[in-house]
Amino acid sequence: MIDHAHDLESVRGATERLLTAAAKMDNAGVTESSRLPGWSRGHVLAHLSRNADALVNVLRGRPMYPSAETRDADIERDAPRPLDVQLADLRDSAERFQEVGTAPADWSRTVELRNGVTDSASRVPFRRWAEVELHHVDLGIGYELEDLPDEFTRREIDFLTERFRGHPDVPALVIEEDGGRRIPTGGEGEPPLVVSGRRADLLGWLAGRRDGSALTVHGGTLPSLPPL
Incomplete structure (x- = not known):
C-alpha cells in the first residue's frame, strides 16, 4: 500500500538535498549544460519548479499543464534566471506542493496527469520524489545514481x-x-x-x-x- 504521507516527507528531504547542492553553484554554472540533451542546468531547475506547480494542479483536479506548448515555453522562459531566483522559485513551489499534499483529501481518487495518463492521487508524491531525485542527478553536480536512497x-x-x-x-x-x-x-x-x-x-x-x-x-x- 502506498503511504503518501511518507512519500511527502521523502520529497521534502530530497528537495532539501537538491537545494543545498545547487546552492554551491554560481550563475555561470546554471547556464552550463546538464546531462539532458539540449537542456542547461537552468532548464532542469526551471522544470522542477514548474513541475511542482503542475502537480499542485493535478491534486486540485485541474489540467496538469494548459498545453504542451505552454509547459515548454515556461521552462524556456525561466531557464536563464540567476541562481538565487532559481533556488527561491524551487523552494517556494516545493512548499506549495507540500501544502496541497498535507491538506485533507481522498487519496484513493484517480487523477489525470499529462497525455491522458491517470493514476491514484496517492502515487503523486512518489512521482514528485522521482522528479526531484533523478533531475538532481541530471544536473551533473556530484549527485549520482549510486547516491540515491x-x-x-x-x-x-x-x-x-x-x-x-x-x-x-x-x-x-x-x-x-x-x-x-x-x-x-x-x-x-x-x-x-x-x-x-x-x-x-x-x-x-x-x-x-x-x-x-x-x-x-x-x-x-x-x-x-x-x-x-
Missing part, C-alpha cells in the same frame, strides 16, 4: 518495470538485481531476456540515464527502451 531506487525500478510491462515495443524481460530479486517486465515471449546488474545501473538504463553497458544480458542483446 535505497528505498527510492528499489521503488523506482518497480515503477518503471510496471510501466514497461506489456509494452508492445519491449521484448519479454526479467530484471535481476544484484541482490537476487527478479522482476518480469516487457511484452510476451519465451524465454525472456534476463538483464542483471547493480541496482543503480539497472535504474539508470530503465530511466534512460545510462546506456546499459554495465549490465549483463542472458539470452540475447540488450534492447533499446522507448522514451519515458
Whole structure:
C-alpha cells in the first residue's frame, strides 16, 4: 500500500538535498549544460519548479499543464534566471506542493496527469520524489545514481518495470538485481531476456540515464527502451 504521507516527507528531504547542492553553484554554472540533451542546468531547475506547480494542479483536479506548448515555453522562459531566483522559485513551489499534499483529501481518487495518463492521487508524491531525485542527478553536480536512497531506487525500478510491462515495443524481460530479486517486465515471449546488474545501473538504463553497458544480458542483446 502506498503511504503518501511518507512519500511527502521523502520529497521534502530530497528537495532539501537538491537545494543545498545547487546552492554551491554560481550563475555561470546554471547556464552550463546538464546531462539532458539540449537542456542547461537552468532548464532542469526551471522544470522542477514548474513541475511542482503542475502537480499542485493535478491534486486540485485541474489540467496538469494548459498545453504542451505552454509547459515548454515556461521552462524556456525561466531557464536563464540567476541562481538565487532559481533556488527561491524551487523552494517556494516545493512548499506549495507540500501544502496541497498535507491538506485533507481522498487519496484513493484517480487523477489525470499529462497525455491522458491517470493514476491514484496517492502515487503523486512518489512521482514528485522521482522528479526531484533523478533531475538532481541530471544536473551533473556530484549527485549520482549510486547516491540515491535505497528505498527510492528499489521503488523506482518497480515503477518503471510496471510501466514497461506489456509494452508492445519491449521484448519479454526479467530484471535481476544484484541482490537476487527478479522482476518480469516487457511484452510476451519465451524465454525472456534476463538483464542483471547493480541496482543503480539497472535504474539508470530503465530511466534512460545510462546506456546499459554495465549490465549483463542472458539470452540475447540488450534492447533499446522507448522514451519515458
